[in-house]
Amino acid sequence: MDLAAKLADVVGAGYVLTGADASEDYSHDETLSAEPVRPAYVVRPATAAEVADLLRVATEANTPVTARGSGSGLSGAAVPRENGILVSFDRMTKVIEIDTDNHVAVVQPGVTLQELEDRTAEVGLVYPVYPGELSASLGGTAATNAGGMRAVKYGVTRHHVLGLEAVLPTGEVLRTGGKFVKASTGYDLTQLIVGSEGTLALITEATLKLQPRVAHQATVLAPFADLDTVVRAVPKVVGSGLAPLILEYIDAMTMGAITYTADLQLGIPDQVRDTSQAYLVVMLENRASDRLDADVEAVGTLLSELGAVDAYVLPGPSARKLIEAREKAFFTAKGAGADEIIDTVLPRASLPQFMAKVTEIAQANESFVVGCGHAGDGNVHLAVFQKDTEKRTATLRGLFEAGMALGGAISGEHGIGHAKKHYFLDLEDPAKIDLMRRIKQAFDPAGILNPGVLFD
Amino acid sequence: MDLAAKLADVVGAGYVLTGADASEDYSHDETLSAEPVRPAYVVRPATAAEVADLLRVATEANTPVTARGSGSGLSGAAVPRENGILVSFDRMTKVIEIDTDNHVAVVQPGVTLQELEDRTAEVGLVYPVYPGELSASLGGTAATNAGGMRAVKYGVTRHHVLGLEAVLPTGEVLRTGGKFVKASTGYDLTQLIVGSEGTLALITEATLKLQPRVAHQATVLAPFADLDTVVRAVPKVVGSGLAPLILEYIDAMTMGAITYTADLQLGIPDQVRDTSQAYLVVMLENRASDRLDADVEAVGTLLSELGAVDAYVLPGPSARKLIEAREKAFFTAKGAGADEIIDTVLPRASLPQFMAKVTEIAQANESFVVGCGHAGDGNVHLAVFQKDTEKRTATLRGLFEAGMALGGAISGEHGIGHAKKHYFLDLEDPAKIDLMRRIKQAFDPAGILNPGVLFD
Ligand SMILES: Cc1cc2nc3c(=O)[nH]c(=O)nc-3n(C[C@H](O)[C@H](O)[C@H](O)COP(=O)(O)OP(=O)(O)OC[C@H]3O[C@@H](n4cnc5c(N)ncnc54)[C@H](O)[C@@H]3O)c2cc1C
Ligand SMILES: Cc1cc2nc3c(=O)[nH]c(=O)nc-3n(C[C@H](O)[C@H](O)[C@H](O)COP(=O)(O)OP(=O)(O)OC[C@H]3O[C@@H](n4cnc5c(N)ncnc54)[C@H](O)[C@@H]3O)c2cc1C
Numbered sequence: 001m002d003l004a005a006k007l008a009d010v011v012g013a014g015y016v017l018t019g020a021d022a023s024e025d026y027s028h029d030e031t032l033s034a035e036p037v038r039p040a041y042v043v044r045p046a047t048a049a050e051v052a053d054l055l056r057v058a059t060e061a062n063t064p065v066t067a068r069g070s071g072s073g074l075s076g077a078a079v080p081r082e083n084g085i086l087v088s089f090d091r092m093t094k095v096i097e098i099d100t101d102n103h104v105a106v107v108q109p110g111v112t113l114q115e116l117e118d119r120t121a122e123v124g125l126v127y128p129v130y131p132g133e134l135s136a137s138l139g140g141t142a143a144t145n146a147g148g149m150r151a152v153k154y155g156v157t158r159h160h161v162l163g164l165e166a167v168l169p170t171g172e173v174l175r176t177g178g179k180f181v182k183a184s185t186g187y188d189l190t191q192l193i194v195g196s197e198g199t200l201a202l203i204t205e206a207t208l209k210l211q212p213r214v215a216h217q218a219t220v221l222a223p224f225a226d227l228d229t230v231v232r233a234v235p236k237v238v239g240s241g242l243a244p245l246i247l248e249y250i251d252a253m254t255m256g257a258i259t260y261t262a263d264l265q266l267g268i269p270d271q272v273r274d275t276s277q278a279y280l281v282v283m284l285e286n287r288a289s290d291r292l293d294a295d296v297e298a299v300g301t302l303l304s305e306l307g308a309v310d311a312y313v314l315p316g317p318s319a320r321k322l323i324e325a326r327e328k329a330f331f332t333a334k335g336a337g338a339d340e341i342i343d344t345v346l347p348r349a350s351l352p353q354f355m356a357k358v359t360e361i362a363q364a365n366e367s368f369v370v371g372c373g374h375a376g377d378g379n380v381h382l383a384v385f386q387k388d389t390e391k392r393t394a395t396l397r398g399l400f401e402a403g404m405a406l407g408g409a410i411s412g413e414h415g416i417g418h419a420k421k422h423y424f425l426d427l428e429d430p431a432k433i434d435l436m437r438r439i440k441q442a443f444d445p446a447g448i449l450n451p452g453v454l455f456d
Numbered sequence: 457m458d459l460a461a462k463l464a465d466v467v468g469a470g471y472v473l474t475g476a477d478a479s480e481d482y483s484h485d486e487t488l489s490a491e492p493v494r495p496a497y498v499v500r501p502a503t504a505a506e507v508a509d510l511l512r513v514a515t516e517a518n519t520p521v522t523a524r525g526s527g528s529g530l531s532g533a534a535v536p537r538e539n540g541i542l543v544s545f546d547r548m549t550k551v552i553e554i555d556t557d558n559h560v561a562v563v564q565p566g567v568t569l570q571e572l573e574d575r576t577a578e579v580g581l582v583y584p585v586y587p588g589e590l591s592a593s594l595g596g597t598a599a600t601n602a603g604g605m606r607a608v609k610y611g612v613t614r615h616h617v618l619g620l621e622a623v624l625p626t627g628e629v630l631r632t633g634g635k636f637v638k639a640s641t642g643y644d645l646t647q648l649i650v651g652s653e654g655t656l657a658l659i660t661e662a663t664l665k666l667q668p669r670v671a672h673q674a675t676v677l678a679p680f681a682d683l684d685t686v687v688r689a690v691p692k693v694v695g696s697g698l699a700p701l702i703l704e705y706i707d708a709m710t711m712g713a714i715t716y717t718a719d720l721q722l723g724i725p726d727q728v729r730d731t732s733q734a735y736l737v738v739m740l741e742n743r744a745s746d747r748l749d750a751d752v753e754a755v756g757t758l759l760s761e762l763g764a765v766d767a768y769v770l771p772g773p774s775a776r777k778l779i780e781a782r783e784k785a786f787f788t789a790k791g792a793g794a795d796e797i798i799d800t801v802l803p804r805a806s807l808p809q810f811m812a813k814v815t816e817i818a819q820a821n822e823s824f825v826v827g828c829g830h831a832g833d834g835n836v837h838l839a840v841f842q843k844d845t846e847k848r849t850a851t852l853r854g855l856f857e858a859g860m861a862l863g864g865a866i867s868g869e870h871g872i873g874h875a876k877k878h879y880f881l882d883l884e885d886p887a888k889i890d891l892m893r894r895i896k897q898a899f900d901p902a903g904i905l906n907p908g909v910l911f912d
Contacts, residue, residue: 101691101805102834145640156638158647159615172887179803180834182612183865184601184651185872185880186910187892191614191647195640212697235557241668241743287697291747347635349557378636409639416641424641431628436643438898442891454642 034076048204069140075417109139132327145195147413152376165205219319222308223276231351233306246283247376262325333383345412348378379412490532504660525596531873565595588783601651603869608832621661675775678764679732687807689762702739703832718781789839801868804834835868
């Protein structure tokens with residue numbers, strides 16, 4: 001039997017796509033710089049047992065396997081191999097359980113963030129991880145350790161994945177963790193698989209921690225004369241104890257572009273806008289509306305002490321639109337012709353030094369760099385405009401080096417994938433890379449899971 | 457040169473102890489059932505470079521190495537090997553930095569929780585992980601992933617370790633993570649080392665996340681007629697959104713013992729006390745005292761709705777004494793002749809079924825089992841009284857099996873160590889154990905780090 005027949009044997013003939021049937025969609029994620037690749041086979045399993053069987057078949061045939069959630073990733077990690085199998089989780093989309101007593105959701109990997117948002121809202125709970133793209137899958141967000149704007153209050157995906165069902169390339173189905181919030185019972189396999197970009201195991205189920213949904217929210221927008229003052233304000237807002245749900249910076253260029261694209265009027269006087277080089281967006285939430293009002297007041301005072309030109313409490317619809325426009329900043333940058341997006345993370349108090357470096361590096365390489373970011377987390381999202389590959393590479397390398405020199409890391413939430421692999425392998429401590437390779441070997445001795453991602 | 461001379465070469469002759477100089481203290485932790493073992497050598501390094509060198513020497517000599525923090529562990533994981541080296545971190549006790557901008561502390565592994573508590577209090581920050589024994593070291597708490605009463609609000613050690621300096625048995629010194637709260641840049645080595653009980657690497661520095669210290673706290677004590685009603689109330693209190701700092705249950709027997717030992721009068725009327733089989737302790741905190749007062753009010757109402765006989769707001773000194781007495785419950789149980797302490801963790805809503813099972817299992821094995829626990833986390837601390845080894849083993853095995861059958865894990869925070877290893881190896885999925893062994897191999901190919909802990 002050839003490989004296609006063996007795969008069809010596992011999932012049913014209708015669920016193995018080859019040639020033109022394996023649509024163009026499966027050949028890429030959203031990464032700007034990654035080359036699309038059409039896989040030899042797209043396989044759409046329905047159960048963990050099918051995933052296990054197909055991995056056994058792939059191991060036997062020594063064929064590379066790439067997992068795909070919604071393909072919204074920004075590191076190229078879901079781009080398959082030409083001779084390989086793409087495992088699409090678009091048939092495993094069941095919310096298995098919303099457990100309101102334990103505050104957990106149990107989901108199949110293909111469930112989207114939007115679906116989980118809707119289902120948890122019905123029972124007054126929330127899965128508080130909101131990366132900008134709600135079509136992303138829970139399997140994909142677990143595999144990239146996705147973050148998003150609310151991480152400053154609630155943490156990232158890692159902090160919400162309590163357990164997994166995951167299949168090793170050798171076909172063993174493991175259950176890690178469970179519906180409990182802590183354990184000291186052997187190595188934490190859950191945490192190791194989270195963020196591993198499909199290189200260690202395929203996730204077939206996730207147990208996720210939910211939170212009580214908080215009733216009242218308010219958004220404050222503060223323009224600042226310059227970016228340096230904004231980023232210097234960030235640690236003070238975090239340190240205030242007001243526990244912002246969102247704490248984003250947006251530079252003037254990006255603010256102009258995203259509000260223009262969204263056709264959004266924020267009611268900021270022209271004169272203020274024209275003299276503001278950056279903005280801080282602070283969203284607060286509280287169970288009680290009077291407490292929220294008091295906190296909004298306190299944040300306003302704090303921001304003006306920290307040098308804001310002014311502070312506006314945005315009306316609900318404008319606030320929602322601004323957050324949405326910020327979420328879609330990636331597409332705005334893409335539309336404007338950006339050549340790459342990066343998401344370096346730093347110690348939050350090193351943002352001012354980093355932003356100064358960004359200007360230097362952009363100039364030195366004749367690149368144009370603008371951005372926004374999860375400032376509360378020290379996570380900077382920069383759009384790099386530079387068509388010339390060599391100059392772009394030099395710009396990126398410079399930015400990553402600068403971030404690491406300040407104690408940061410290459411990616412805060414998008415992952416390494418193919419797109420940032422060479423920088424990662426170049427700039428990281430070789431002893432750490434070697435150790436990671438040995439860990440990879442412990443999970444995937446034949447090296448069939450997402451080869452070319454993270455490692456060469 | 458013999459091994460002692462080589463070790464002396466690394467750390468200086470005065471810092472290698474052998475024979476009677478390696479005091480009895482080094483032969484045990486606090487585990488009730490673990491046999492003390494005197495190591496061949498106690499080595500007291502002062503720097504990461506010394507740790508690296510001594511690990512190279514140990515690897516070359518194929519000699520087992522056990523790390524020791526404060527020896528307060530409850531799994532026997534710091535008990536050395538007879539022919540082995542005990543590495544004591546009692547000379548690496550420097551708080552390297554309290555970074556008030558980034559909200560992190562950088563500490564050497566021998567720093568105690570008490571020292572960190574004092575140093576962070578000075579600057580209005582807090583390291584919110586409070587396992588019951590504040591003499592525990594940060595290296596030890598990282599290696600066990602220690603929890604404690606405040607985990608219900610802030611999470612456990614794992615959620616606060618942002619980065620490590622750690623030395624592999626082959627002598628490489630790695631730096632993982634950093635002063636940032638998230639990253640998606642390769643496998644999360646920090647999270648893998650946390651909770652690994654000294655079997656993967658020796659921690660020589662930890663970067664820890666701090667929180668703003670909250671000004672106001674209040675403690676509510678609620679007696680209940682029976683344990684079942686208490687544990688059924690737990691998910692509702694967690695779900696209320698009141699975000700308790702502490703949510704403990706204490707059974708009547710344990711409450712009697714710990715308050716007697718601490719000579720503590722709680723002012724509960726005799727009649728209430730005599731008819732109460734269990735208690736819930738709820739501590740709340742808030743930045744604003746008026747908000748705290750309102751929350752205390754709300755908790756009182758909620759508890760009476762949930763079946764509490766009454767609810768008392770404890771005066772500050774009594775509250776502190778009660779929490780302290782609860783922290784020392786282990787020593788009370790030990791003083792009363794307990795033979796083993798376990799800390800099974802469960803889905804919080806499965807506590808009622810588990811507690812029913814506990815009674816059954818205790819009766820079937822003629823054991824006496826009482827306890828308390830971090831109810832908000834589903835983490836039950838049980839003292840088992842049974843002198844007969846066979847019956848005790850059957851009791852423990854029954855309890856662990858029952859916990860796992862309900863979706864829980866053997867240990868919530870104390871770890872597996874030597875004490876629970878056989879249950880762990882018996883009851884866990886062999887495919888998971890095998891994978892953990894391969895991970896161990898990736899870090900420690902010669903198997904010199906804490907052999908006999910976790911694995912045989
Ligand atoms: C407009 C926009 C805004 C965004 N904003 C953010 C943001 O704010 N924060 C953020 O973190 N990200 C953001 N992203 C990136 C993206 O949404 C995340 O990376 C997301 O986690 C990808 O999920 P996915 O299902 O699309 O995964 P894919 O792109 O399909 O896959 C991502 C990785 O996960 C692996 N994978 C997928 N499913 C599985 C599985 N079941 N088992 C094992 N591995 C699997 C893939 O192999 C690949 O390595 C944004 C993307 C866009 C387009
Ligand atoms: C009265 C009492 C109450 C307690 N209450 C709690 C509680 O509420 N919650 C809780 O979680 N625990 C509790 N404990 C258990 C204990 O405090 C924790 O396990 C603590 O983490 C142990 O720290 P230690 O420094 O004493 O570690 P040790 O006992 O010295 O060592 C513990 C483990 O860590 C390893 N280790 C130590 N230092 C290093 C290092 N630098 N690098 C690598 N490995 C290292 C050791 O090899 C061993 O495996 C309690 C203990 C007592 C006595």
